[in-house]
Every structure is written in C-alpha cells, then in structure tokens.
Amino acid sequence: MEEEEEPPVNHRRQICNGCDRPNPICICHVIPADPIPTRTEIFILCHPHESRHKLNTTSLLVKSLRHVTRIPGRRLLRRHISAAGETSPPPPPTIYLFPHSPSSPAVTISEFKSLNLLNQGEISNPPPLRLIVFDATWKHAKEMVKASEKVLRETGAVKVCLDTEIDASVSGGSIYDSELLLRKEPLGGCVSTAEAVARCLGVIEPDGEEIERKLISVLKEMVKLQSKYLKPMNPRPKLLKKRFQNQQLVDEDEDEE
Incomplete structure (x- = not known):
C-alpha cells in the first residue's frame, strides 16, 4: 500500500477575530468591551x-471608540464627512489635527477649547x-x-495641534513618551495617530481625562506586546543630544535655586 501523504502544515499566523491582531499579541483584554461614546x-x-x-x-481607535469613521484614501471628499448627515443647520464645528508650521499656523487644542466654538450653550x-x-x-x-x-475650507475646519511643541530641529522620537522605541517619528514631539486622538479628546471631551487614559492604556499594551517580536529602535543621535542639552539646562536651573 502506498503511504498516505501528511497534510501540509499551515504556517500562517492565526489572527484574533476580536482585535484583528496575531494571537500572540492579542489586545482584546484591554480594548473596552463597549466602545467609548464621545x-x-x-x-x-x-x-x-x-x-x-x-x-x-x-x-x-476604531475598536475602542463608538463615533469613529475610517476613510481609506489620499484625499478628503465632502461626502466623506457628510455621509452621516447633518440633522439641523448649522453643521457642527470642524477641526483638523495637524502640526503647526510657520507657513501654516495652527492653534493648540487648549486654545481652541477656550474659543466660543466650545463654549456655546450650557457647560x-x-x-x-x-x-x-x-x-x-x-x-x-x-x-x-x-x-x-x-x-477643509468649505467646512470651515480650523487647524489645531497638540499642546506639545513639535521640535523640527530634532529627528527620531518614539511612538509615545516611553522607554519603548518601536517606530521613529520624523520630528521630536510627534506621536502616533492613536495618541494624537487620545490627547485631543482628553482636552475637548467632558470626560476627556478618562477617555485619554483608556486609549493610552490600549496603546501601551499594544506596544508592550509588539516589543517582544521587534528589535527596539534607539533614538537618533540628534534626539539624544537634544535631550542631553535639555537635561543640562534643568540641572543648571536646580543648582541656581
């Protein structure tokens, strides 16, 4: 009798149905069971x-927040943000998050909160x-x-940035302020999309601090698990030099006190 051939071994990674990540780095245990309303x-x-x-x-963000729409593409169209429909005029205030630059200034999210756009009606x-x-x-x-x-012009969108200053003289940086350096950002102070949204909601939402805390905890767990399978990235020399100079200034100020 001919020997039966053994079925081929499936080496493909098993993906979690909940968080859509490989099983060894599943983060379902930290994703909110009920998406956070905002x-x-x-x-x-x-x-x-x-x-x-x-x-x-x-x-x-899509898994953790209730009111998130992810739009694949390279250009924003009017129908993308009006698909949900405006229940009554005028449309809600619109902001877009992007760093400040000399040629294209932006207000910080804290400054924006102090404007009348967010002070209408009862607190x-x-x-x-x-x-x-x-x-x-x-x-x-x-x-x-x-x-x-x-x-952006048609919707009257206001350009806002995080309160953290972007340092264009420094390259490198981390996905967030941590010892885990997995993905370098081009400028000092830059953060991931998830952290940027978390920091922004932390300022503008009534329960912002709690929302921010939950989102950052999910992000940290993702990076913590991912770090076991990736070689950690070290800051670039310019970033290290900048941090060293900043620490020297702090030490000098403390000595003068």
Missing part, C-alpha cells in the same frame, strides 16, 4: 500604505464637534492635507 465625531483619512503597516494604530451640555485626522507618514500626510484643502 460627543466628538472622528473621521480618519487613512493612506492605503499606512493601513497595511503592522504598527498602525488607527484600528485601536454641562457642550455642542458636538467634528475632528478630522490624517493617518499616514508625515510626507504623505502633508500631501493629503494639501489635496484636501478645498473640503
């Missing part, structure tokens, strides 16, 4: 290349808000913002 409606324009990146963090019942985020490499994100300028 007054802010979040639209994330996700570059096609970024959606395939294994350290992309947009999926964390206990603030108006809804639309937040547009561009998820891509910084090079692609700049191109996406430029390509979306017409829609």
